[in-house]
Amino acid sequence: xxxxxxxxxxxxxxxxxxxxxxxxxxxxxxxxxxxxxxxxxxxxxxxxxxxxxxxxxxxxxxxxxxxxxxxxxxxxxxxxxxxxxxxxxxxxxxxxxxxxxxxxxxxxxxxxxxxxxxxxxxxxxxxxxxxxxxxxxxxxxxxxxxxxxxxxxxxxxxxxxxxxxxxxxxxxxxxxxxxxxxxxxxxxxxxxxxxxxxxxxxxxxxxxxxxxxxxxxxxxxxxxxxxxxxxxxxxxxxxxxxxxxxxxxxxxxxxxxxxxxxxxxxxxxxxxxxxxxxxxxxxxxxxxxxxxxxxxxxxxxxxxxxxxxxxxxxxxxxxxxxxxxxxxxxxxxxxxxxxxxxxxxxxxxx
Amino acid sequence: xxxxxxxxxxxxxxxxxxxxxxxxxxxxxxxxxxxxxxxxxxxxxxxxxxxxxxxxxxxxxxxxxxxxxxxxxxxxxxxxxxxxxxxxxxxxxxxxxxxxxxxxxxxxxxxxxxxxxxxxxxxxxxxxxxxxxxxxxxxxxxxxxxxxxxxxxxxxxxxxxxxxxxxxxxxxxxxxxxxxxxxxxxxxxxxxxxxxxxxxxxxxxxxxxxxxxxxxxxxxxxxxxxxxxxxxxxxxxxxxxxxxxxx
Amino acid sequence: xxxxxxxxxxxxxxxxxxxxxxxxxxxxxxxxxxxxxxxxxxxxxxxxxxxxxxxxxxxxxxxxxxxxxxxxxxxxxxxxxxxxxxxxxxxxxxxxxxxxxxxxxxxxxxxxxxxxxxxxxxxxxxxxxxxxxxxxxxxxxxxxxxxxxxxxxxxxxxxxxxxxxxxxxxxxxxxxxxxxxxxxxxxxxxxxxxxxxxxxxxxxxxxxxxxxxxxxxxxxxxxxxxxxxxxxxxxxxxxxxxxxxxxxxxxxxxxxxxxxxxxxxxxxxxxxxxxxxxxxxxxxxxxxxxxxxxxxx
Numbered sequence: 001x002x003x004x005x006x007x008x009x010x011x012x013x014x015x016x017x018x019x020x021x022x023x024x025x026x027x028x029x030x031x032x033x034x035x036x037x038x039x040x041x042x043x044x045x046x047x048x049x050x051x052x053x054x055x056x057x058x059x060x061x062x063x064x065x066x067x068x069x070x071x072x073x074x075x076x077x078x079x080x081x082x083x084x085x086x087x088x089x090x091x092x093x094x095x096x097x098x099x100x101x102x103x104x105x106x107x108x109x110x111x112x113x114x115x116x117x118x119x120x121x122x123x124x125x126x127x128x129x130x131x132x133x134x135x136x137x138x139x140x141x142x143x144x145x146x147x148x149x150x151x152x153x154x155x156x157x158x159x160x161x162x163x164x165x166x167x168x169x170x171x172x173x174x175x176x177x178x179x180x181x182x183x184x185x186x187x188x189x190x191x192x193x194x195x196x197x198x199x200x201x202x203x204x205x206x207x208x209x210x211x212x213x214x215x216x217x218x219x220x221x222x223x224x225x226x227x228x229x230x231x232x233x234x235x236x237x238x239x240x241x242x243x244x245x246x247x248x249x250x251x252x253x254x255x256x257x258x259x260x261x262x263x264x265x266x267x268x269x270x271x272x273x274x275x276x277x278x279x280x281x282x283x284x285x286x287x288x289x290x291x292x293x294x295x296x297x298x299x300x301x302x303x304x305x306x307x308x309x310x311x312x313x314x315x316x317x318x319x320x321x322x323x324x325x326x327x328x329x330x331x332x333x334x335x336x337x338x339x340x341x342x343x344x345x346x347x348x349x350x
Numbered sequence: 351x352x353x354x355x356x357x358x359x360x361x362x363x364x365x366x367x368x369x370x371x372x373x374x375x376x377x378x379x380x381x382x383x384x385x386x387x388x389x390x391x392x393x394x395x396x397x398x399x400x401x402x403x404x405x406x407x408x409x410x411x412x413x414x415x416x417x418x419x420x421x422x423x424x425x426x427x428x429x430x431x432x433x434x435x436x437x438x439x440x441x442x443x444x445x446x447x448x449x450x451x452x453x454x455x456x457x458x459x460x461x462x463x464x465x466x467x468x469x470x471x472x473x474x475x476x477x478x479x480x481x482x483x484x485x486x487x488x489x490x491x492x493x494x495x496x497x498x499x500x501x502x503x504x505x506x507x508x509x510x511x512x513x514x515x516x517x518x519x520x521x522x523x524x525x526x527x528x529x530x531x532x533x534x535x536x537x538x539x540x541x542x543x544x545x546x547x548x549x550x551x552x553x554x555x556x557x558x559x560x561x562x563x564x565x566x567x568x569x570x571x572x573x574x575x576x577x578x579x580x581x582x583x584x585x586x587x588x589x590x591x592x593x594x595x596x597x
Numbered sequence: 598x599x600x601x602x603x604x605x606x607x608x609x610x611x612x613x614x615x616x617x618x619x620x621x622x623x624x625x626x627x628x629x630x631x632x633x634x635x636x637x638x639x640x641x642x643x644x645x646x647x648x649x650x651x652x653x654x655x656x657x658x659x660x661x662x663x664x665x666x667x668x669x670x671x672x673x674x675x676x677x678x679x680x681x682x683x684x685x686x687x688x689x690x691x692x693x694x695x696x697x698x699x700x701x702x703x704x705x706x707x708x709x710x711x712x713x714x715x716x717x718x719x720x721x722x723x724x725x726x727x728x729x730x731x732x733x734x735x736x737x738x739x740x741x742x743x744x745x746x747x748x749x750x751x752x753x754x755x756x757x758x759x760x761x762x763x764x765x766x767x768x769x770x771x772x773x774x775x776x777x778x779x780x781x782x783x784x785x786x787x788x789x790x791x792x793x794x795x796x797x798x799x800x801x802x803x804x805x806x807x808x809x810x811x812x813x814x815x816x817x818x819x820x821x822x823x824x825x826x827x828x829x830x831x832x833x834x835x836x837x838x839x840x841x842x843x844x845x846x847x848x849x850x851x852x853x854x855x856x857x858x859x860x861x862x863x864x865x866x867x868x869x870x871x872x873x874x875x876x877x878x879x880x881x882x883x884x885x886x887x888x889x890x891x892x893x894x
Binding site for chain 3: 052123128132138145260303305307309310315319
Binding site: 195197198199200202203205206208209210212213214215216217218219220221223224227276338339341342343345346347348349 | 401403422423424427428432433435439440441442443444448451452453455456459461463464465466467468483484485487488490491494495499500503508509512527530532533534536537
């Protein structure tokens, strides 16, 4: 157990120190923490519960739009902001910016969570590939619909509120967002770590292993399915809100409801790291981030070809992921050693 | 002792196939009843109808005088009516202890208990029941790694963990090492006498059912062709004909 | 939302005819989707990309001076080999496994192919001109590009040819046997490897035909594949596997729905309407089935 505590502290220290050790990579690592959040929350459905979803990105986009809409809309008329060039007419004072930001972030979590709670009953009643493709349809429809809403800029999208001019420079801005992303990542991780020790964790696993059996044993599976989705939606929504602020510009299909990028990433990251484990999605996100930066640097123009190939390879040849592979190789490190005597023992009933 | 399960003129069709036709039976509380019949006679279908896996086309099913034929599966289970499956169903990737822990009835079952911790006392109960079915030594193994027969025992233990009032057992000794069958019979009798659980058992093994059941129902071609005490059923010509002389 | 269309009957006629012609094309793609789903138990997310790729073959012919209508011969031949190769490289490792693995793997293939096509053919929206002219009906009120009529007729011909092939030929019967019971087929001497490769190849060929027709009647773009995948998936869900008339009808129904949506919701929401229809159908089915205490398998 001491080993674990040291590991946690080391990572915590690393995370806190990044802006000082690697100042040039602040934004990149902020995004990496976002990826970890996306991966961890996908795993709640995909890994722990066995419900592969392509739709969690919907909450990401929702959170992004909601956050900025509140940030702007509390102080200025949103419609005028999103009209072209409108954002230059309205300037947030520092107080306004931060007030708006924190209110926006809260709603970026709450509203997607509410949406998940409402549509969950219908959508989570679907199983297997029907669930997967239905959520894919939802995510894409959301992006297309957002592209038609004038209030938030329609196809052109909208800018999120820029950092107030007299509060430090871009460095401070990056640091601010870096720490918020880091805190989000830690909160998500700690919450899920706790949640998996409760009934919630076991019921999700039971649903994954045999949903019919769980129902036959009297478990109200829908309640747990929805709870899981609400949790994921909450954290993904906040992640979206943060991302929107960091990038500065929200475009419906490419940035917000980014099915082709983040939507796919979250699935691949969790599988790459090891579905259904706590650390798997974390490791997968970090490994994937490294791959991605590599692809986008060295294979620019071919990066999606490389990404597509990676998905095919991981899914076909490496479906157990890094954690799965580690567990097979070093079972003792994970407390997985099974006494051979136990395995071979015959059952006796006297 | 009243009737705990009342099946009244139940019909179930699958397309043109009459899987259950005009089945009426009553199971007395606290008893062990047997359900026999050749393959394809509709026994498992009847189980499915009773616990809600599929709706029935006609008739009524009452558990403790409550109509359950329209209830969804979790609701029926919560009333205390559980079933085990012919092709065992367990949670393959979890170990036996976790399979047991998640099978216990939660003390409170509402929105707020979703994130409640599972009490540690359940671990003791789980180990006790696992050892009751002879699986104590295998408690840390993944359920999916157990043999078919061992999974059957686990399934029984999981059902007991849930403290049901009545248990529908679908071929509890099929696939079990013959040397263990006596032990199973004893345990089922114990479950019935000491825990007070009513049992309705589908069985193909005549020796088992004759020594277990106090009352036996025989199905053939979807219909109930005979019911009575084991000695009567053994001699019933219709039953013998249904099985074509095969014991 | 604009309900003008319901007030002008001739617009409804136009939309219905457009929809039916379009739907026949969708049905062809759906047939291929159903084929691989039924025989190999895979869902091919890259179906749309195969269609677009097939279309680009016809477009390429157009660019080098050959009339793109000949694409309906050339494209399926080339696409058959593309499909066959894809099977040997990737799909064969996915066939015996979970359906979701096939979804993910073909998803990977789809984004890979999208960028390859972008690289090869550029990201402009293109069309292969067929110069087939236009048919006017009802006093010039309803216009139908003859390319659309051509597309519908060709689709129907290919569908019939395929049905005949599946019924009469040795390979066709082997495919149908494998679809019903792969293990039994294997024991009886059917080379399931060959059957699977051929099935995937045939599917790709069908997509090739559909793609060439789309190239001359609509537009091509590297990233418009996914809607075709979703449409064919929807049609298969509604019609069920092995229900060819159902596929045709559902295809046409979907086509008409899309054309009407165009008028009512606007072209920019057309794709959203398709995806929302998918969601609606699945959720509606889920509630209907749950009344019978079942769920979609």
